[in-house]
Amino acid sequence: MYGFGQNHFWGNTVLNLLDLLTPETRNAPESGIVELVNCGREQENLIPLWVGEGDLPTPDFISNAASASLAAGETFYTYQRGIPALREALAAYHSRVYGMDVPAEEIFVTGSGMQAIQIAAACVASAGDEVLVPTPAWPNMAAAVEIRGAKAVPVPMDYADGAWSLDLARLGDAVTPRTRAIFLNTPCNPTGWVASLETLNGILALARERGLWIIADEIYGRFHFGAGDRAPSFHDVSGPQDPILYVNSMSKNWAMTGWRIGWIRAPRVLGQVLENMIQYSTSGVPVFVQRGAVAALTEGEDFLSAQISRAEQGRRIVMDGLSAVNRIHFAPPVGAFYLFLGIEGVTDTRRFALDLLRETGVGLAPGSAFGDAGKGFLRLCFARRHDHLEDAVGRIQAFMQRD
Amino acid sequence: MYGFGQNHFWGNTVLNLLDLLTPETRNAPESGIVELVNCGREQENLIPLWVGEGDLPTPDFISNAASASLAAGETFYTYQRGIPALREALAAYHSRVYGMDVPAEEIFVTGSGMQAIQIAAACVASAGDEVLVPTPAWPNMAAAVEIRGAKAVPVPMDYADGAWSLDLARLGDAVTPRTRAIFLNTPCNPTGWVASLETLNGILALARERGLWIIADEIYGRFHFGAGDRAPSFHDVSGPQDPILYVNSMSKNWAMTGWRIGWIRAPRVLGQVLENMIQYSTSGVPVFVQRGAVAALTEGEDFLSAQISRAEQGRRIVMDGLSAVNRIHFAPPVGAFYLFLGIEGVTDTRRFALDLLRETGVGLAPGSAFGDAGKGFLRLCFARRHDHLEDAVGRIQAFMQRD
Numbered sequence: 001m002y003g004f005g006q007n008h009f010w011g012n013t014v015l016n017l018l019d020l021l022t023p024e025t026r027n028a029p030e031s032g033i034v035e036l037v038n039c040g041r042e043q044e045n046l047i048p049l050w051v052g053e054g055d056l057p058t059p060d061f062i063s064n065a066a067s068a069s070l071a072a073g074e075t076f077y078t079y080q081r082g083i084p085a086l087r088e089a090l091a092a093y094h095s096r097v098y099g100m101d102v103p104a105e106e107i108f109v110t111g112s113g114m115q116a117i118q119i120a121a122a123c124v125a126s127a128g129d130e131v132l133v134p135t136p137a138w139p140n141m142a143a144a145v146e147i148r149g150a151k152a153v154p155v156p157m158d159y160a161d162g163a164w165s166l167d168l169a170r171l172g173d174a175v176t177p178r179t180r181a182i183f184l185n186t187p188c189n190p191t192g193w194v195a196s197l198e199t200l201n202g203i204l205a206l207a208r209e210r211g212l213w214i215i216a217d218e219i220y221g222r223f224h225f226g227a228g229d230r231a232p233s234f235h236d237v238s239g240p241q242d243p244i245l246y247v248n249s250m251s252k253n254w255a256m257t258g259w260r261i262g263w264i265r266a267p268r269v270l271g272q273v274l275e276n277m278i279q280y281s282t283s284g285v286p287v288f289v290q291r292g293a294v295a296a297l298t299e300g301e302d303f304l305s306a307q308i309s310r311a312e313q314g315r316r317i318v319m320d321g322l323s324a325v326n327r328i329h330f331a332p333p334v335g336a337f338y339l340f341l342g343i344e345g346v347t348d349t350r351r352f353a354l355d356l357l358r359e360t361g362v363g364l365a366p367g368s369a370f371g372d373a374g375k376g377f378l379r380l381c382f383a384r385r386h387d388h389l390e391d392a393v394g395r396i397q398a399f400m401q402r403d
Numbered sequence: 404m405y406g407f408g409q410n411h412f413w414g415n416t417v418l419n420l421l422d423l424l425t426p427e428t429r430n431a432p433e434s435g436i437v438e439l440v441n442c443g444r445e446q447e448n449l450i451p452l453w454v455g456e457g458d459l460p461t462p463d464f465i466s467n468a469a470s471a472s473l474a475a476g477e478t479f480y481t482y483q484r485g486i487p488a489l490r491e492a493l494a495a496y497h498s499r500v501y502g503m504d505v506p507a508e509e510i511f512v513t514g515s516g517m518q519a520i521q522i523a524a525a526c527v528a529s530a531g532d533e534v535l536v537p538t539p540a541w542p543n544m545a546a547a548v549e550i551r552g553a554k555a556v557p558v559p560m561d562y563a564d565g566a567w568s569l570d571l572a573r574l575g576d577a578v579t580p581r582t583r584a585i586f587l588n589t590p591c592n593p594t595g596w597v598a599s600l601e602t603l604n605g606i607l608a609l610a611r612e613r614g615l616w617i618i619a620d621e622i623y624g625r626f627h628f629g630a631g632d633r634a635p636s637f638h639d640v641s642g643p644q645d646p647i648l649y650v651n652s653m654s655k656n657w658a659m660t661g662w663r664i665g666w667i668r669a670p671r672v673l674g675q676v677l678e679n680m681i682q683y684s685t686s687g688v689p690v691f692v693q694r695g696a697v698a699a700l701t702e703g704e705d706f707l708s709a710q711i712s713r714a715e716q717g718r719r720i721v722m723d724g725l726s727a728v729n730r731i732h733f734a735p736p737v738g739a740f741y742l743f744l745g746i747e748g749v750t751d752t753r754r755f756a757l758d759l760l761r762e763t764g765v766g767l768a769p770g771s772a773f774g775d776a777g778k779g780f781l782r783l784c785f786a787r788r789h790d791h792l793e794d795a796v797g798r799i800q801a802f803m804q805r806d
Contacts, residue, residue, distance in 0.1 A: 017646055017672050020616065022529045022583075028679040034483065057476030066691075067470035073460030075661040080437065111514055111663065112685045126425045127530035127552050143683040148551065149530050180425075213423065243420055258478040258689050260514065269420050276431040280546040282515045282685060286661050286692070288469075 024147045031139060032369025036353055045361035047392045050353075052138075052189060052338070053257045054311075054383040058292070059303050062254060065295035069288035078287045080275045082109025082263070086290045089297040090263055097222075098235040105268040108275075109290060111282045113219055113249025113262035118144045119277045120245045120264065124181040124213045125150035131181045131215075132174050134166050136340070136367060136374035138189045141217070153179070156373040157193065159342075163331045164193040168202040175206070181213035182206070187220040187231050190340045190370050190379040192333020194224065197232045204237055214244045220336035222253055223308055223383075225315060231335045240267070252337075252383075253304050254296040261285055261293050307383070311337040314382035314389050321393030325400050337383035340367065342376050343400075349378050360395040427550045434542060435772025439756055448764035450795045453756075455541075455592060455741070456660045457714075457786040461695070462706050465657060468698035472691035481690045483681045484674070485512025485666070489693045492700040493666055500625075501638040508671040511678075512693060514685045516622055516652025516665035521547045522680045523648045523667065527584040527616040528553035534584045534618075535577050537569050539743070539770060539777035541592045544620070556582070559776040560596065562745075566734045567596040571605040578609070584616035585609070590623040590634050593743045593773050593782040595736020597627065600635045607640055617647045623739035625656055626711055626786075628718065634738045643670070655740075655786075656707050657699040664688055664696050710786070714740040717785035717792050724796030728803050740786040743770065745779050746803075752781050763798040 018026055036050050081087065087104040094102035110116040117140065125131050127149030133142055135154040142152030155174050158165045171182070182203060186195035195203075207214050216234045224231040234244055249262035266274060278284060296303075318339050322328050330341040346352050350366040357363050367377030382389060421429055439453050460466075484490065490507040497505035513519040520543065528534050530552030536545055538557040545555030558577050561568050574585070585606060589598040598606075610617050619637045627634040637647055652665035669677060681687060699706075721742050725731050730747040749755050753769040760766050770780030785792060 017670055018676070020614070020646060021526050021673070021676060022532075024529060025526045025676050025680060028676065028683065030675060030679060031682050034678075034682065051480060053480055058473075058478035063473040063478065067473055070461075070466040070470055075461035075466065075659065077454060077456055077660050114682075114686045115684060118684050122550060123424050123428050126427060129425075140683055140686075143679070147525060147680070147683055211423070243423060256478065257480050258691075260685055260687065260689055267420055270424070272433060273421070273424060273428050273431065275437075276433060276546070277428060277550070279434055279437065279517075280431060280543055280550055281518060281521050282663055283517045283543075284663065286663055288661075289689070 024149050028143055028147055029139065032350065033365045036357065036363060036365060039354065040357050040363050043357060043361055043363070046363060047361055047388050047395070048363040049380045049382070049384060049392060050363040050365040052252070052381055054255055054307065055385055055388070056255045058255050058259070059300070061299055062256065062292045062295045066288045066292035069291040074287040074291070076287070078284055080278045080284050081271070082107065082285065083287060083290050086294050089294045093297050094265065097230060098233060100235065102265065103268070105271065106265050108264040108266065108278065109285050110262045110264060110278065111285050112260040113247055113251060114140055115281060116247035116249070116262045116264045117141055117215070117217070119274065119281065120215045120247055121145045121148060121150070122277060123245065123270070123273070124215065128178060129180045130176060130178045131183055132171060132179060133183045134171070135372070136190055136370035136377070137185060139369055139371065141183050141185070141215070142371070154371050154373065157191070159331065162329075164188070164191045166193075166195070166199060168199065168206065171203070172206050175210050175212070179210070179212060181215055183215045183217065185217040187223060187335025189220065189336050190338050190365070190367070190374065190377075191331065192336050192338055192340060193331070194226060194231045194334040197236060200232055200234055200237045204234065204242065208242070214242070216244055216246045218246065219249050219252055222304060223311055223337050224335045225312060226334045243267070250293050250296060253307065254300050255307065256292070256296065259289055259292060261289050311383045314384060314386060315339070317386055317389045318380060318382045318393055321390070322396065325397050327400060337381060339380045339382060340377050341380060343378070347376050349376060353378055356396070356399055360399050362392045362395050427552050431546055431550055432542065435753065436768045439760065439766060439768060442757065443760050443766050446760060446764055446766070449766060450764055450791050450798070451766040452783045452785070452787060452795060453766040453768040455655070455784055457658055457710065458788055458791070459658045461658050461662070462703070464702055465659065465695045465698045469691045469695035472694040477690040477694070479690070481687055483678045483687050485510065485688065486690060486693050489697050492697045496700050497668065500633060501636060503638065505668065506671070508674065509668050511667040511669065511681065512688050513665045513667060513681065514688050515663040516650055516654060517543055518684060519650035519652070519665045519667045520544055520618070520620070522677065522684065523618045523650055524548045524551060524553070525680060526648065526673070526676070527618065531581060532583045533579060533581045534586055535574060535582060536586045537574070538775070539593055539773035539780070540588060542772055542774065544586050544588070544618070545774070557774050557776065560594070562734065565732070567591070567594045569596075569598070569602060571602065571609065574606070575609050578613050578615070582613070582615060584618055586618045586620065588620040590626060590738025592623065592739050593741050593768070593770070593777065593780075594734065595739050595741055595743060596734070597629060597634045597737040600639060603635055603637055603640045607637065607645065611645070617645070619647055619649045621649065622652050622655055625707060626714055626740050627738045628715060629737050646670070653696050653699060656710065657703050658710065659695070659699065662692055662695060664692050714786045717787060717789060718742070720789055720792045721783060721785045721796055724793070725799065728800050730803060740784060742783045742785060743780050744783060746781070750779050752779060756781060759799070759802055763802050765795045765798050
């Protein structure tokens with residue numbers, strides 16, 4: 001991946017600069033998703049379903065709020081924890097969605113959901129510590145942990161009878177004296193699995209018993225295709241005394257992937273520590289970006305409902321279209337907006353994804369990007385235009401019949 | 404600072420949540436600058452000279468470029484290394500300022516100069532490693548190193564005969580087998596010291612001899628009050644084979660502090676590693692923010708010249724006004740836009756800054772925020788309105804005569 005590097009001279013020694021990097025940075029993996037995207041930048045007739053991103057730009061009422069802030073000269077340093085108006089809007093959003101009173105003091109604005117995860121990783125894991133991550137999983141949590149010199153320990157989930165499941169006994173068996181936290185992403189990217197209240201209770205019991213943090217990534221919580229208008233949440237089963245760090249993002253709900261704004265909900269006693277972590281990473285989020293987020297939260301519920309409904313129809317299109325294709329199998333996603341599909345007889349899905357891209361223009365993410373447990377699968381994002389989804393399904397069908 | 408925390412129950416044990424954090428995050432210091440700012444948010448008649456920030460909003464031609472990008476729907480994920488147009492504009496800027504051909508492949512866009520520093524720290528220092536930092540110094544580099552479990556080793560500079568200087572022998576003596584890098588900020592925040600070519604050569608020789616990285620923070624390089632229209636740079640003395648990571652920011656030159664955008668210049672062989680570090684921290688900078696930066700670089704040289712000239716006049720105002728005040732002493736700043744002033748007989752300048760703030764409304768940053776070597780000093784930012792500077796000088800004069 002890196003080629004042969006470049007030779008450098010120090011004193012009388014010829015050195016390779018890459019050898020002088022910390023092992024954590026040198027060994028950090030290239031995102032297996034971005035690798036495909038980079039391969040497809042020049043692809044003709046591309047239907048990109050590889051990234052976790054819809055195809056609608058941010059609605060104007062959000063962008064206009066940011067532009068108005070810029071025009072008003074809101075271009076100075078600001079509160080590390082987020083502007084009060086946004087912390088209050090996020091607290092009100094939590095209160096509304098989870099049916100409980102969440103104070104603004106428990107909300108910390110971050111420069112993306114990814115940065116929320118990076119800060120959470122710093123809070124729970126030092127070099128040599130371990131964090132449990134059920135897999136398949138979006139790879140970035142594990143990477144954030146390992147860049148700190150800590151270890152992300154995969155706990156494979158089970159795929160059987162058309163459904164994914166998490167074996168709580170296996171999770172418990174993976175706890176060692178160095179384990180500090182459990183990372184749980186529900187609804188899950190890439191599998192679409194959604195933890196039940198029973199599972200959440202079981203994980204919480206384990207965390208309480210073994211003295212572990214929980215990092216709860218419920219970013220896709222509103223994209224839920226089961227009963228209820230959101231997925232079950234740790235908010236439903238935990239008390240204020242539980243050590244849970246919620247990481248979240250404006251990206252998916254309000255078509256703001258490019259804005260890089262997210263948040264953490266945490267016990268308020270962590271306030272000064274989280275302020276410091278923000279100070280020493282990006283020192284806050286632009287005020288004009290935060291104004292856009294306030295508009296999204298206060299005026300964006302209709303847009304979000306339309307997004308969810310559109311994704312639900314997209315889910316139906318790809319499920320109907322691909323369930324009829326020989327050798328393709330999948331668990332119907334209960335949440336999030338991905339179909340994680342397996343292909344009988346194909347183990348190297350990175351190779352398959354590259355071939356599919358080159359021959360049909362359909363871009364899927366290889367399951368290997370989500371850990372060993374994802375090998376043999378491909379991730380397809382269905383929060384996209386329906387005609388494109390139908391077109392992509394047709395091309396995949398044709399590609400599968402070619403042999 | 405944290406109060407008594409909050410009690411939490413795990414099993415039969417009562418725990419304090421703060422005790423469950425990693426020691427690196429629990430012990431990260433509150434910024435001694437932000438502490439003062441937070442104290443002064445309600446202060447009447449405030450003249451805030453504590454933060455490293457001018458008082459002009461971002462020029463319209465920059466903000467308008469961002470708004471146009473938003474209106475065009477540039478709200479999606481983008482290149483981790485930065486959009487090509489910005490990398491090319493930054494490369495052209497380097498080429499122009501340093502008189503050498505700098506390729507765009509050596510430029511990596513980051514979500515603030517602070518994030519550039521955070522990524523550089525990850526590249527050079529693992530847990531237990533050491534990074535040398537001449538002090539007084541802006542505290543955030545040391546904090547970024549220590550959050551990784553590494554150690555920032557202060558190397559005190561000398562203040563004598565109205566000038567700061569760096570003792571290269573002392574720097575060399577501070578190198579141990581665990582030392583991995585030297586962080587050099589020139590022109591220096593807070594002292595205004597500027598490294599000569601001779602000093603830069605000496606540091607480079609030490610780095611080559613002992614196999615160390617150099618992290619070069621030359622953010623204030625254009626604010627130079629000595630000969631030449633910029634400060635000496637490692638660009639002037641190093642070769643392409645030297646392991647130097649340049650960290651930089653759009654903040655100061657173009658009145659873009661609130662935008663959170665910076666960059667790294669690094670040998671291109673590090674490209675994939677830096678892309679990964681960006682991916683796993685904030686996953687890139689908003690395209691619309693990058694469009695603003697392109698406008699600043701391509702159309703902003705006149706604005707920058709005016710900023711520099713304004714700071715130079717501000718420097719003259721505060722130097723003339725304060726040199727006549729009994730007990731106040733300082734080294735005339737050769738670069739950056741701060742006066743770092745000492746007061747005879749005052750050792751607790753944090754207390755002094757709080758008193759000055761409460762009694763006069765003038766906000767200065769206590770020197771203790773910049774390490775032990777800064778004790779007994781206060782930092783004053785003179786990149787501000789001249790009438791405000793004159794007013795502040797008058798208030799300080801009166802305050803000093805009050806006893």
